[in-house]
Amino acid sequence: YKLLHVLEFDANRRRMSVILQTPSGGKVLFTKGAESAILPYATGGEIEKTRLHVDEFALKGLRTLVVACRHFSPEEYVDVDRCLNAARTALQQREERLQEAFSYVERDLQLLGATGVEDKLQDKVQETIEALRLAGIKVWVLTGDKHETAVSVSLSCGHFHRTMNILELVQQRSDNECAEQLRILARRIKEDHVIQHGLVVDGASLSLALRGHEKLFMEVCKNCSAVLCCRMAPLQKAKVVRLLKTSPEKPITLAIGDGANDVSMIQEAHVGIGIMGREGRQAVRNSDYAIARFRFLAKLLLVHGHFYYIRIATLVQYFFYKNVCFITPQFLYQFFCLFSQQTLYDSVYLTLYNICFTSLPILVYSLFEQLVHPHILQNKPGLYRDISKNALLSFQTFLYWTVLGFCHAFVFFFGSYILMGEDTTLMGNGQMFGNWTFGTLVFTVMVITVTLKLALETHFWTWMNHLVTWGSIAFYFIFSLFYGGIIWPFLHTQDMYFVFVQLLSSGSAWFAIIIIVITCLFPDVVKKVFYRHLQPTNTQKSQLSPQTQSLSCVESLCCYQHGQSGCSRLVRLLEQIIVCPCQTNQYSACRSWSDTETYTNDRSILTLSPMEATHC
Numbered sequence: 001y002k003l004l005h006v007l008e009f010d011a012n013r014r015r016m017s018v019i020l021q022t023p024s025g026g027k028v029l030f031t032k033g034a035e036s037a038i039l040p041y042a043t044g045g046e047i048e049k050t051r052l053h054v055d056e057f058a059l060k061g062l063r064t065l066v067v068a069c070r071h072f073s074p075e076e077y078v079d080v081d082r083c084l085n086a087a088r089t090a091l092q093q094r095e096e097r098l099q100e101a102f103s104y105v106e107r108d109l110q111l112l113g114a115t116g117v118e119d120k121l122q123d124k125v126q127e128t129i130e131a132l133r134l135a136g137i138k139v140w141v142l143t144g145d146k147h148e149t150a151v152s153v154s155l156s157c158g159h160f161h162r163t164m165n166i167l168e169l170v171q172q173r174s175d176n177e178c179a180e181q182l183r184i185l186a187r188r189i190k191e192d193h194v195i196q197h198g199l200v201v202d203g204a205s206l207s208l209a210l211r212g213h214e215k216l217f218m219e220v221c222k223n224c225s226a227v228l229c230c231r232m233a234p235l236q237k238a239k240v241v242r243l244l245k246t247s248p249e250k251p252i253t254l255a256i257g258d259g260a261n262d263v264s265m266i267q268e269a270h271v272g273i274g275i276m277g278r279e280g281r282q283a284v285r286n287s288d289y290a291i292a293r294f295r296f297l298a299k300l301l302l303v304h305g306h307f308y309y310i311r312i313a314t315l316v317q318y319f320f321y322k323n324v325c326f327i328t329p330q331f332l333y334q335f336f337c338l339f340s341q342q343t344l345y346d347s348v349y350l351t352l353y354n355i356c357f358t359s360l361p362i363l364v365y366s367l368f369e370q371l372v373h374p375h376i377l378q379n380k381p382g383l384y385r386d387i388s389k390n391a392l393l394s395f396q397t398f399l400y401w402t403v404l405g406f407c408h409a410f411v412f413f414f415g416s417y418i419l420m421g422e423d424t425t426l427m428g429n430g431q432m433f434g435n436w437t438f439g440t441l442v443f444t445v446m447v448i449t450v451t452l453k454l455a456l457e458t459h460f461w462t463w464m465n466h467l468v469t470w471g472s473i474a475f476y477f478i479f480s481l482f483y484g485g486i487i488w489p490f491l492h493t494q495d496m497y498f499v500f501v502q503l504l505s506s507g508s509a510w511f512a513i514i515i516i517v518i519t520c521l522f523p524d525v526v527k528k529v530f531y532r533h534l535q536p537t538n539t540q541k542s543q544l545s546p547q548t549q550s551l552s553c554v555e556s557l558c559c560y561q562h563g564q565s566g567c568s569r570l571v572r573l574l575e576q577i578i579v580c581p582c583q584t585n586q587y588s589a590c591r592s593w594s595d596t597e598t599y600t601n602d603r604s605i606l607t608l609s610p611m612e613a614t615h616c
């Protein structure tokens with residue numbers, strides 16, 4: 001057989017064809033595709049019988065394809081060949097002309113039969129969907145599959161339950177019919193509000209529903225705990241995502257898929273995830289995150305999502321807090337000095353505050369913090385609800401951090417002023433405390449307070465956190481002693497000369513530092529203890545659970561399997577690189593050897609001969 005033409009598959013046409021030349025010289029077209037894309041064009045063959053078989057296959061959850069052919073006479077083939085070549089070489093509107101040519105060729109088909117192929121679900125799909133549901137995430141399944149296949153797969157993957165009342169909006173032909181059906185469904189939901197409902201919509205009915213009855217459709221969907229959209233074209237999938245995105249509740253949408261037909265919805269959703277699979281790499285290439293198996297979605301959201309949300313939320317708000325603490329005393333100072341140009345802090349301190357003195361603790365926090373052990377997070381998906389709906393970046397929490405910043409700044413400024421006020425500014429030797437000393441005192445309590453505030457927020461302490469928290473405070477003291485203790489030849493003016501040493505040599509300054517820091521942080525500690533005991537969140541309750549096996553900081557950053565550390569991962573990676581001749585095909589060759597010993601790697605247990613094992 002000689003291949004003459006390929007009429008490529010596309011998800012809108014839902015079929016593909018080839019034109020072949022038989023050994024006897026005849027020209028034949030073979031077409032395979034969805035039954036809805038072939039049966040309407042079939043003029044011969046066992047059409048009704050095949051339709052029944054296809055439905056039967058679909059009810060069993062098999063993916064069905066219908067196969068048909070068409071024999072061309074020599075004149076017909078010349079016409080078809082010319083038509084296809086003209087469309088392929090068209091300089092304008094090639095896509096449309098190709099579609100026209102394909103429809104012209106793929107007609108008057110002789111039905112040959114149908115196939116049913118089991119498309120096995122991946123591991124732990126059911127558990128993952130259940131976990132997402134417990135986490136408060138609403139799951140919609142959008143598929144190109146046939147209605148019956150999609151329902152059967154939904155039942156087997158736990159998207160639909162046997163106890164669910166399945167509502168259908170399928171095979172609607174007109175606008176009115178569709179609106180009427182939607183109204184009936186809405187009424188049924190109202191009457192039966194105790195049971196859970198699942199909704200099945202097909203692509204054609206969805207188009208009708210979205211044309212004029214969007215609100216009614218969304219109303220029905222909102223009251224269903226699971227929605228399944230079948231026979232969807234790629235653009236329709238994206239449309240559904242956009243519909244949800246722009247609904248009044250403005251939910252955050254996540255689309256996950258593995259095929260080229262999922263690309264448009266992956267791009268439309270707020271978060272797009274591609275699964276690396278047999279269906280090519282288009283989905284992965286167009287996604288924000290790529291994972292190898294569907295089940296990793298649970299870990300991605302419930303564990304890494306939880307970790308990074310808390311880290312980022314605190315990072316952002318802590319930055320506001322510490323800069324409010326920093327700027328407010330300066331304003332107060334200028335206000336009380338009747339808007340003089342004099343600054344409260346030295347320019348070097350101004351520069352180094354955000355760069356050196358208070359930067360590392362929050363950096364380490366935003367890399368390593370975890371409120372709950374990852375295994376608990378994965379086993380209790382409900383904990384995700386504590387951070388859902390952007391709970392930690394709400395206006396109230398933002399207000400809390402900002403007001404806290406102002407309060408602390410007032411305590412720094414007025415506390416220093418009261419404790420080091422006019423009378424006490426005289427030292428034992430008759431020296432006066434000047435403006436720079438006052439500024440340095442405010443700056444010192446500020447650095448200590450904002451660092452300790454973050455320490456109070458930190459739940460997961462690694463040696464890195466200890467190093468940067470206590471190290472930052474120590475670094476500030478050491479730097480200030482050197483900066484003010486030496487006359488630096490390259491500096492034109494040195495306002496801070498001996499200021500810090502003088503400050504620290506005064507007992508009352510030490511007293512002021514301790515009192516002000518405690519005054520700032522004590523109410524915060526009391527509030528935390530109070531809330532923790534009276535109104536603990538689910539996350540706080542699970543922090544008390546017995547599983548408190550500590551993790552190293554490298555593990556907290558990326559991996560956390562029991563008994564596995566960053567080093568063991570690196571060693572495994574190196575092993576994989578060095579032992580590259582031992583690839584899978586060699587392993588499988590080894591499997592048949594009789595005298596064997598076991599070799600365990602990440603994915604499988606393989607048996608190898610002693611010689612092969614030594615070689616590996």
Ligand SMILES: Nc1ncnc2c1ncn2[C@@H]1O[C@H](COP(=O)(O)OP(=O)(O)OP(=O)(O)O)[C@@H](O)[C@H]1O
Nearest residue numbers: 009011014015016032033034143144145146259261
């Ligand atoms: N390579 C192909 N050749 C012919 N027909 C196909 C081919 N791939 C899919 N089809 C038919 O087109 C239909 C729609 O395919 P599409 O890729 O949009 O979705 P799907 O793969 O069935 O489901 P999902 O959206 O879940 O990936 C399929 O149900 C199948 O009947």
Ligand SMILES: [Mg+2]
Nearest residue numbers: 144259261279
């Ligand atoms: Mg597919």
